[in-house]
Amino acid sequence: MPHPVPPYYYQTLDWNRLVADYPPAPGYFDTVWKWPRERLVALQQQRLREAVQRAWQTPFYRRRWEKAGVRPDDIRTPADLPKLPFYTVDDIRDSIALDPPYGDYQGRAAAAAAEEPLRIFWSGGTTGDPRPTVYTQWDREAGAILTQRMYYLQGVRPGDVVMNSWAFSTHNGAWIYDHALHHWLGCLNITTGTGNVTATEKQLMFAHKYGVTTILSWADHLVYMANLARELGYDLQRDFKIRTLPTFGNPLPVKEAWGCPAYEAYGFHEVQVISAECDAHAGLHVFEDAFIVECVDVDTGQPLPDGETGNLVVTCLYKTGNQHIRYNIQDLCRIVSREPCACGGTHLRTDRFLGRSDTMVKLRGINVWPEGCGNVVNKDPRVTGEWFCYAETKKTPRGDVDELTIMVEHKAGIGDAGALRAQLEDRLKVEIGLRINVEVVGPDALRTLTGLGTDRPKPKRFEDRRIAQK
Numbered sequence: 001m002p003h004p005v006p007p008y009y010y011q012t013l014d015w016n017r018l019v020a021d022y023p024p025a026p027g028y029f030d031t032v033w034k035w036p037r038e039r040l041v042a043l044q045q046q047r048l049r050e051a052v053q054r055a056w057q058t059p060f061y062r063r064r065w066e067k068a069g070v071r072p073d074d075i076r077t078p079a080d081l082p083k084l085p086f087y088t089v090d091d092i093r094d095s096i097a098l099d100p101p102y103g104d105y106q107g108r109a110a111a112a113a114a115e116e117p118l119r120i121f122w123s124g125g126t127t128g129d130p131r132p133t134v135y136t137q138w139d140r141e142a143g144a145i146l147t148q149r150m151y152y153l154q155g156v157r158p159g160d161v162v163m164n165s166w167a168f169s170t171h172n173g174a175w176i177y178d179h180a181l182h183h184w185l186g187c188l189n190i191t192t193g194t195g196n197v198t199a200t201e202k203q204l205m206f207a208h209k210y211g212v213t214t215i216l217s218w219a220d221h222l223v224y225m226a227n228l229a230r231e232l233g234y235d236l237q238r239d240f241k242i243r244t245l246p247t248f249g250n251p252l253p254v255k256e257a258w259g260c261p262a263y264e265a266y267g268f269h270e271v272q273v274i275s276a277e278c279d280a281h282a283g284l285h286v287f288e289d290a291f292i293v294e295c296v297d298v299d300t301g302q303p304l305p306d307g308e309t310g311n312l313v314v315t316c317l318y319k320t321g322n323q324h325i326r327y328n329i330q331d332l333c334r335i336v337s338r339e340p341c342a343c344g345g346t347h348l349r350t351d352r353f354l355g356r357s358d359t360m361v362k363l364r365g366i367n368v369w370p371e372g373c374g375n376v377v378n379k380d381p382r383v384t385g386e387w388f389c390y391a392e393t394k395k396t397p398r399g400d401v402d403e404l405t406i407m408v409e410h411k412a413g414i415g416d417a418g419a420l421r422a423q424l425e426d427r428l429k430v431e432i433g434l435r436i437n438v439e440v441v442g443p444d445a446l447r448t449l450t451g452l453g454t455d456r457p458k459p460k461r462f463e464d465r466r467i468a469q470k
C-alpha cells in the first residue's frame with residue numbers, strides 16, 4: 001500500500017510572496033495605507049484583471065457573463081465593473097440548486113484538500129439554507145492578514161491577552177479572528193466561545209483573573225457583559241485591564257459601558273474583513289488593496305454617487321479559490337469620503353452598516369429600515385441598547401394599515417416609562433419621518449426575541465408579522 005503524503009501546511013504556500021502582496025501590520029500602515037490614491041487604483045486595476053480571469057474559469061461567472069454578453073477582456077479598470085452583472089444571495093442559492101451541494105461557484109472541489117489545505121464554512125443561518133464557501137490556504141492566510149490589520153489599527157498589540165467570545169460554529173468569524181491573532185499578531189488567545197459554551201459569569205472570571213486586554217464579541221454582548229460584571233460586584237476599571245474593544249455593531253454603547261476605546265468594522269463571512277474604523281472615528285476604511293466597493297441603487301441597481309445610500313457591492317481581489325466579482329450583499333451603506341483621513345490613511349471610507357435592504361419595511365409608501373429605528377432610540381441614555389422591531393397589519397374601518405413597532409428596553413430606575421415612550425415616538429417621527437410605535441419594556445425583557453447571549457451570530461432584530469396575517 002502506498003502511503004499518500006498530505007499537503008504539509010508549511011510547504012504548500014509561498015509565504016514570502018503572501019506578505020509581499022498583502023503586507024501585515026505594522027509594515028502595511030507605513031506603506032500601502034498612505035499611498036496616493038492613483039497608486040492604489042493602479043494596483044486594484046492589475047489585481048482586478050487577474051481576478052476576472054480567475055472568475056472566468058468558474059462555471060457560475062462564465063454562465064452569467066456570457067448571458068450578459070461580457071468577456072474578461074472588457075474589464076480593464078475598476079470603472080469598467082458596472083459592465084458586469086452583480087449577483088446576490090439568490091443567485092448563490094440558484095447555483096447550489098443547479099449543482100448541489102456546493103454550487104458551481106466554488107473555485108476548488110472539496111476533494112482538492114488532498115493536494116492543498118482547504119477549509120469550508122457556511123453562511124446564511126438567518127436568511128435561508130446555509131451557503132458553503134471553500135477557502136484555499138492562500139485565501140485563509142490573506143484573510144487573516146486583513147483581520148490582523150483591523151485589530152492592529154484598533155489598538156491590539158503583540159503580547160495582548162485576547163478573549164474570543166464569538167461562536168465557534170459552522171460560520172467563519174470566530175475561527176479567522178483566532179487565526180489572525182495567533183498566527184499574525186502574537187497575542188495569547190483565551191477561547192471561550194459564547195455564553196452557551198462558557199457561561200458569561202465564567203468568561204468574566206477569565207477576563208479578571210488573566211488580565212485580558214481585549215474581549216472579542218458583538219457590540220450588544222459586550223454591553224451585556226459590562227452590565228453583568230457590575231451586577232456581580234466587579235469594578236470595571238479596577239478589576240479588569242481591558243484596553244480596547246474592537247467589535248462589529250455600534251461601538252458607542254460599548255465605549256460607554258466599559259470606559260475604553262471601542263471600534264467597529266465590517267465584513268461578511270465569504271470575504272472576511274473588508275473595512276475598519278481608525279482612531280479618527282470618521283468612517284470605516286476599506287482595505288483597498290484587497291477590495292473594490294461600489295454603492296448601487298436599491299431599486300435600479302445603477303451605481304450611485306458618493307454620499308448616497310444604496311446596496312454595497314463588493315469585488316474581492318485577493319482570493320485564489322472562490323471569486324467574488326460584484327457581490328451585491330444587500331447591506332445598505334454609502335461612501336463617505338475618498339479624501340485622506342486624519343489618521344494618515346488614503347483608503348476610502350464608508351459609513352457604518354445602515355441596515356439590510358431585504359429587511360426593508362415599506363410603511364405607508366416610505367422605506368424604513370429597522371436598524372435605522374434602533375439607531376434613533378439608542379441615542380437616549382435611558383435605554384439599554386436592546387431593541388426589537390416588528391411589522392404588523394392592523395384592520396381598520398378604512399382597510400388594512402401596516403404598522404411598525406419598536407420594543408425598547410429601559411435601564412433600571414429611570415422613572416416614568418410612559419414619558420420615555422412618548423419622547424421616543426416623537427424622536428422617531430422627526431428622524432424617520434413617520435409614526436412608529438414604541439413599547440417600553442424592562443431590562444433583559446427582549447432576550448428571548450433577539451436571541452442575545454445564544455449561539456446566534458447576530459441578534460435577531462426584526463420580524464415581519466404581516467406575512468402570516470395576510
Ligand SMILES: [Zn+2]
Nearest residue numbers: 278280341343
Ligand atoms: Zn482614518
